[in-house]
Amino acid sequence: MKYTDLLALLALAALCAGCPEDDPTPPLADADIDATGEDAGVDAADTDTEADAEDPVELRIRPDTIRLAEGNDLSIRVYDGFDKLELAEVELTTSDAAIAEVDAEGLVHAVSAGTFEVIARYEGAEARVDGEVVAPRWVDVDVSTRHTCALDATGQLFCAGGFQADGEFEMSPRRTEGKLVALDHEEAFTDIALAFRTVCALDTSGRPWCRGRRLRTADDDGPTVYSNSFALVGTPSEVAFTQLVAGEGHFCALSDAGAVWCWGANFYNQLGDSRLSELPSPVALPGTMASVTAGGWHTCALATTGRTFCWGANRGAQLGRGHQYGPKSPGLIAFDYRFDKLAAGRMHTCGLQGTDVYCWGYNGSYQVGTDRGTIWWEPTHAGTTNVTSVFAAHQSTCALRADGQAICWGQNDQGQLGDDEFLDRQTARPIEGAAFSHLAMSATHSCGLTLDGELRCWGFDAAGSLAVGRQTIFEEPQRVDARGGSVDAGSLHTCRVVDETVECWGSNLQAQFGNGRYNSSSRPTAMTSGWRDVAAGSSTSCGVKDDELFCWGVEYDRELGMDDDFNVVIAPTRNNFTQVPDRLEMTYSSVMVQSGDETYWWGAGHTINDVQAVVEGASASEHQYFGLDAPTVGGEHGCGLRRGSDGVVHCWGEQTLRGDPQQDSSYSHVAYPVDSQARFDALAAGRNHTCGLTTDDKLMCWGRVIPGAGLVETPTEVSSAVTLETLYGGGTYFGCGLDAAGKAYCWGKNFSGALGDGTSQDRAEPTPVAGDLTFRELTLGGNHACGVTTDDEVYCWGDNGYGQLGIGGRLFYAEPQPVVTAP
The missing domain is CATH 2.60.40.1080 (Immunoglobulin-like)
Incomplete structure (x- = not known):
């Protein structure tokens, strides 16, 4: 029955609700009765026509x-x-x-x-x-714990992780700096496989080549040797391979004749050979197989009949033999299952039967797909169906559906399942944001080739193995998103406007994203469109849409500007500000809006009704009203240049932050002049300080921002070897600025790398932010900062405990990192 037909039946049922049981005819509607009160007499032919009419196909x-x-x-x-x-x-x-x-x-x-x-x-x-x-960019990918290798459409191999700059494959801290680098090889490759410190590949003739850790024979007790060039693996010239797989220390390949050949580590007979030693040359195994898969220390192959053969380690019952003893040569699993595809993890194995996944072996992290039992001796349904392929690694399992949707279950302590939590999963959970044609998995991270030929990786970026340029944990598939727009950093979250759409990332525990939810995110999360400005505070955000001011979040200091009560607003809501906002600024729980020549301020415990259309200023003897130029707002104070005063600074709010210790009032809505003869061109307030640029290009600060100086009560010159053109505030105990070329400099407390100089050292004077980036604007949060480069890319650095850097993980970074997002 069609959905539209069901709606029609429900409507008819509702119409007949008042009919007598012995008369199922629905009562006549008013339109069915003529002016005399008699039945208008609907023509029977018309009734039949309506009954036979079909709804149009949509x-x-x-x-x-x-x-x-x-x-x-x-x-x-x-x-x-x-x-x-x-x-x-x-x-x-x-x-x-x-x-x-x-x-x-x-x-x-x-x-x-x-x-x-x-x-x-x-x-x-x-x-x-x-x-x-x-045309595909990438055609194959494989991963190990600290490496990722990908093969492009030309047969060129690229790798990231434990490679030195010269391409040497090893686990040194001197690695590829999180970038895929091309490895030297003359042959074009068609298939790749990664094991511990070794990469192997098949060329177009089906010959295997390897580089990395050199295998040793049984009588070779010399030191471990690594090769930084590919060498041909010794196999008979007439043998050509079509498939190549790797375990944790061994490789197996399937020949075009259906024979399985294996080489490498053999301490558990995973090569199918009784000699318990490394074998540097492939050995052929009996039988004709259709495919082969390698687990941690075991191997399985699928015969052309669909029967499964396994051999090697069996401590987790991964061989499917009903016991924990491993055969020295390929042996049938003890249960009569016919599979179409196989996948082996470290101590578990899975098979695809039709569109259903069955797994067996060790189930310590639910990788078998059930919450019952630590070891499964025989294949058990993993709770997934309608899939076309299955993948396994260590203690995790994934599968792909026909539309490219990836679903994963099992161990997730490193984000290797690709969701936004670090919980082991006993049931399959989808990876959002991309459709895949192939997956590759390791104990710590995973990668996939998308249906449109892109490479995505997620999980723990050990040794830069994710090839995204930095080391952290990414719970979701990552790619660099080079979209700029305006950006503003709050205490624990960051927001930006791109193409009139607000995107926020970081903490959303107080509904700072305005998306009706409380889920935090380490990557940008889009809200609605139509916005032209956004500002992020501590637990709230505000934005300008259709020349009106909207705010959202959980307010603790009346910063939402709605009424005298404290509010919880989980979606953008129009507040009581009635003017057209021209400029919006938030620092912690203070909000400042410029409208025309007037400045408005509220928050920090004061309602929007406390603030007048112009900020009051005062001399020692009298009060007067005046406008402010270049106003800026801090955590509980604000400052501006008195209009027409040639650069005299006035401040209001918390007494210790107003720049004049002689003022007695502990808190004032009146803007008093600071105690300084200096004249200023620009100001920027942080949560606990203010800095300004004087007319003779000096940097002066007051409050708590200069390391070791404590509370600086009056404007004090900060030593600087650079001339800054622009200042930025918003930081808790640090400030930043740009020089004429767009180079960023920061100073103050360096909590969690907030200064972006690659260290954790406090700085009493402006210090260059690491890297060669040039910026057109910066924004400072509690202990993190972001900037929009001259190329319109967004970079962030500093504290990242809530994902406020927008790079996908939650580890802090002392150098600028590009903001990323899933597609």
Whole structure:
């Protein structure tokens, strides 16, 4: 039954609710009765026609856009309204079969680069979706605990992690600095596999090549040797391999004749050879196999009959033999299961039967897919279905659906399952934000090739193995997002406006994102569109939309500006500010808005009704009203340049931060002049301080920002070897500025790397931020900072305990890091 038909029946049922049981005819509506009160007499033919009428077909194809790399496949679905159709009833074609094809089961196959349409026809209706086939950037990827290697479409191998700059494959701290680097090799490669400190690859002739840790024979007791160039593995010249896999210390390959050959570590007979020693040359195993997979210290192969053979270590019952003893040569699992594909983890094994996943072996982190039992002796259903492939590593398992959706379960202490938590999963959970054609997994991180040929990685970035340029934990697939826009840093969260859309990241425990939720995020999370400005405070945020001011979050100091009560607002809400905001600034719990020539300020315990249209100023003998130029707001104070005064600074708020210890009032809404003869061009207030640039290019600060000086009550010159052009405030105990070339400098307390100079050392004078970046603007939060570069990229550094750097992890960084986001 169609969804629309169901709605019609429900409506009829509601109409008949008042009918007598012996008369099922619904009561006549007013329109069915003529002016005399008699039945208007609906024509029977008309009734029959209406009953026989069919609802129009509303044909839809999902997904509504398709982008594939050459050679990849994607399953589509076709709907009539909300009803999914059987594809056997639908005619499916593409506009250009030379670019993409679609079969009767809805599988779209990308043939060559170009654009196309998928066309569906059903009962006279037609639907179309646009598609694009692109040349793939990457065709294969594999990972080990501290390495990632990827193969591009030309056969060139790139690796990241424990490689020296010269390409040497080893576990040294001197690595590739988190970047994929090309390894030297003359042959074009088609398949790659990574084991402990070793990478191997197949060339176009099916020959295996390896580099890294040199294997030793049984009588070789010399030191471990590493090779920084590829060497051909000794196999008979007539043998050509089509598949290559790796365990933690061994490799296996499948020949075009179906023979399995293995070499490397053999301490648990994982090579299928009785000699318990490393074997540097491949040994052939008996039987004809269709595929092979290597676990930590065991190996399994799938025969052409679908039967599974396993050998090697068996302490977790991963061989499926009903006991914990391992055979020295390939042996059948003890249970009569027929599988289409296999995947081996460190101490568990999984098989794909049709579209269902079955696993067996050690289940300490739920990698078998059930919460019952530590060891599963025989294959058990993993609770997943409708999948097309399965992958396993260490104590985690993943599978792919026909649409490229990745689902994972098992160990997640390093974020290797690709979700936003660090909890082990006993049931499969999807990886959001990308569709994949292939996955590669290790004990600490995972990578995948997307359907459009991109490379994504997530998990722990040990030794820079994620190839994203920095070492931390990424719970979700990462790529650099080079979108700039305006950005503002709060105490524990950061927001920006890009293409009129507000995006926030970091802490959302007080609903600072304004998305109706309380889930924190270490990557940008989009809100609604139509915004032109945004500011981030401590537990709140505010933004300007349609020339009106909206605020959201949990207020503790009346910073939402709504009324005299304390509010909890989880979505953007219009507050009591009635003017058109021209400039918006927030620091901790203070809010400052400029509208025309007037400055408004509230928060820090004071309601919006306390603040007048212009800030009051006073001399020693009298009070007067005046406007302020270059106003700036701190945690509980604000400052500005008195208009027409040639650079005289006036401040209001907390007495110790107003720059004049002679003022008696502990807190004042009156803006008093600071105790200084200096004249200023620019000001920037932090939570506990203010800094300014004088008309003769000096940097002066007061409050608590100069390390070792305690409370500085009056403007005091800060020694500086650089001339700053622009100042930025908002930091708790630090300040930053830009010189004329856009180079960033910071000074003050260096909590969690807030100064961005690559150290944890406090700085009493401006110190350059690490790197060669040039910025057009900066923003400072509690103990972190962000900047928009002259290339419109956003970089952040400093404290990251809540993900406020927007780089995907929660470790602090003392150098600028590019903000990332899942697509």
